[in-house]
Amino acid sequence: MRRRWTYALLFLAALAFSLREAQVDPRLLLEKQALSNLGKLLVAPQLSRQFLALMLRPALETVQISVAGILIAMAIGWPLGLWATASLRFSGILHERRTAAGRWLGGFLPYALARGLLSVFRSVPEFVWAFVFVRAVGLGPFPGVLAIGVGYGGILGKVYSEILETVDPKPLEALHAAGAGRLAIAAYGVLPQAWPNLVSYTLYRWECAIRASAILGFVGAGGLGQQLELSMRMFQFDEVLTILGILFLLVAVVDSISGRVRARVAA
Amino acid sequence: MRRRALFIGLLALAVWSFAGIGADLPALFGSEGRHQMAEYVRQLWPPDLARDTLRDALGGALETFAISFVGTLLAVAIAVPLAVLTTLGAPVRAPARLFANALRTIPELVWALIFVFVVGLGPFPGVLALGLHTGGVLGKLFGEVLHDVDRGPLEALQSAGAPRPAVLLYGVLPQAAPQCVSLALYRWEVNIRAAAIMGFVGAGGLGQRIYIAISLFLEHRLLTLVLAIYLMVTLVDALSARLRQRLV
Numbered sequence: 062m063r064r065r066w067t068y069a070l071l072f073l074a075a076l077a078f079s080l081r082e083a084q085v086d087p088r089l090l091l092e093k094q095a096l097s098n099l100g101k102l103l104v105a106p107q108l109s110r111q112f113l114a115l116m117l118r119p120a121l122e123t124v125q126i127s128v129a130g131i132l133i134a135m136a137i138g139w140p141l142g143l144w145a146t147a148s149l150r151f152s153g154i155l156h157e158r159r160t161a162a163g164r165w166l167g168g169f170l171p172y173a174l175a176r177g178l179l180s181v182f183r184s185v186p187e188f189v190w191a192f193v194f195v196r197a198v199g200l201g202p203f204p205g206v207l208a209i210g211v212g213y214g215g216i217l218g219k220v221y222s223e224i225l226e227t228v229d230p231k232p233l234e235a236l237h238a239a240g241a242g243r244l245a246i247a248a249y250g251v252l253p254q255a256w257p258n259l260v261s262y263t264l265y266r267w268e269c270a271i272r273a274s275a276i277l278g279f280v281g282a283g284g285l286g287q288q289l290e291l292s293m294r295m296f297q298f299d300e301v302l303t304i305l306g307i308l309f310l311l312v313a314v315v316d317s318i319s320g321r322v323r324a325r326v327a328a
Numbered sequence: 329m330r331r332r333a334l335f336i337g338l339l340a341l342a343v344w345s346f347a348g349i350g351a352d353l354p355a356l357f358g359s360e361g362r363h364q365m366a367e368y369v370r371q372l373w374p375p376d377l378a379r380d381t382l383r384d385a386l387g388g389a390l391e392t393f394a395i396s397f398v399g400t401l402l403a404v405a406i407a408v409p410l411a412v413l414t415t416l417g418a419p420v421r422a423p424a425r426l427f428a429n430a431l432r433t434i435p436e437l438v439w440a441l442i443f444v445f446v447v448g449l450g451p452f453p454g455v456l457a458l459g460l461h462t463g464g465v466l467g468k469l470f471g472e473v474l475h476d477v478d479r480g481p482l483e484a485l486q487s488a489g490a491p492r493p494a495v496l497l498y499g500v501l502p503q504a505a506p507q508c509v510s511l512a513l514y515r516w517e518v519n520i521r522a523a524a525i526m527g528f529v530g531a532g533g534l535g536q537r538i539y540i541a542i543s544l545f546l547e548h549r550l551l552t553l554v555l556a557i558y559l560m561v562t563l564v565d566a567l568s569a570r571l572r573q574r575l576v
Contacts, residue, residue, distance in 0.1 A: 075397060076397070076398070076401070079393065079395075079397040079398045080394075081394075082390055082394035082451070083394040083397075083398050083451040083452060083455050083532070084450050084451050084452050085452055085455055086452060089447040089448070089452065090446070095446050098445055098446045099446050102442065102445075102446075122348060125344065126349060127345075128341055129342075129345040129349050132342055132345075181558060184521075184558045184561040184565075185557060185558060185561075186521045186557070188437075189524070189525065189538065193368075197364060197368045198361075198364070201349075201350060202348075202349040202350065203349055203350060205349075272435060276435050276437050276438075279437060279529075296445075301438075305433065312433065322334065322338075325330075325331070325334065
């Protein structure tokens with residue numbers, strides 16, 4: 062009971078501090094200027110054929126960024142995820158099959174390294190990665206792809222390792238008892254159990270990637286985001302509405318494709 | 329057979345995507361690309377640890393924390409009534425869902441741009457942006473939680489003559505609350521990252537300082553600020569994971 066009070070007090074203190082620090086002032090929303098600015102946002106979407114034709118390429122580019130980005134994320138996340146999986150590295154049946162030196166070199170060391178890398182990759186927001194990559198490789202969709210690749214690689218790697226860790230150990234032990242080697246145990250014991258979850262989470266992340274890729278354009282990394290930023294800066298809110306509409310459609314299409322693939326994998 | 333068609337389709341999508349983005353992977357990993365990357369890393373290192381940079385980073389981190397915290401609470405305040413509305417009859421449910429979808433579809437950063445335009449620069453538009461976007465996300469998720477509660481206790485309350493609000497309070501809430509709090513905590517982890525970039529459009533926090541550092545080519549300072557994001561995010565992740573564990 063006393064603990065509960067402590068928590069409540071901590072929460073209230075954090076809230077009071079945050080309200081002040083974030084300069085929360087709802088009255089600002091009701092000021093005349095704010096209301097008149099709000100009024101300017103209420104416009105009909107820009108639907109001229111010319112504008113829509115102009116948006117076609119950035120829209121496709123957004124899809125391309127998301128697909129290429131998620132593929133790079135898989136290429137980063139899969140090996141690191143394997144390394145970061147405790148049950149493959151330094152505990153459980155696969156670990157017991159190692160020598161003492163192998164346990165340290167092939168077990169704990171890569172585990173700690175992979176965990177650290179994944180944590181850095183996913184804790185720095187994609188947006189910041191994009192900024193760094195724009196500096197490193199120049200403007201265009203490519204830095205956006207790399208940003209999604211690295212940021213989502215960190216997330217995928219962590220989730221992959223969580224999925225791999227929760228597989229049922231019994232089939233692995235059975236394989237071991239039957240004389241299977243490390244690779245065979247991983248291939249026939251771990252993978253079949255984890256496969257549906259791995260695919261389904263990767264597809265979910267693809268859906269997130271398309272949203273993210275639309276934002277990355279803000280820092281000059283191509284796609285719809287670049288157009289969005291441009292229209293926003295020019296206060297062309299009719300164009301902003303149209304672009305958001307296109308984004309909504311893209312997300313819906315990707316959702317339905319990935320939903321279909323997921324249903325097939327699960328079956 | 330259909331599996332193969334699916335596979336070929338996905339492969340074609342991948343090829344088309346890599347062709348479209350003009351990615352020059354060989355160039356990136358070739359000697360020149362590697363050289364350029366190494367050069368950039370050399371520019372970043374070491375982090376700037378001067379007194380006023382650290383103070384700036386700390387101030388930015390606290391502001392980012394505040395934005396994410398209040399933003400997530402605002403989101404919960406928006407999401408709860410929305411979720412309750414989605415449990416009602418079709419004429420209320422449909423518009424409530426549509427509203428949640430609209431909030432959700434507009435990315436945080438776009439909301440932030442809109443609110444910077446409406447109320448001016450500072451962390452407050454960042455709070456509003458997180459609140460509305462996450463409000464839509466949580467509204468949908470809370471709605472699903474409410475939808476999945478066990479009907480038994482509700483029917484028991486109803487047959488005992490409890491009015492609708494009492495059924496919600498004593499039947500639905502105890503079942504749904506832990507899951508909803510856990511979802512809110514998870515979104516807080518997402519929001520601390522989002523709050524860290526709000527500043528790029530003028531909505532306060534570490535992002536604003538990063539934007540300045542990048543614009544002025546202060547690479548060492550940039551590294552310090554990115555490290556501050558990393559620490560902040562790791563801290564919030566750990567805190568939220570602990571709170572969640574305590575809940576379930």
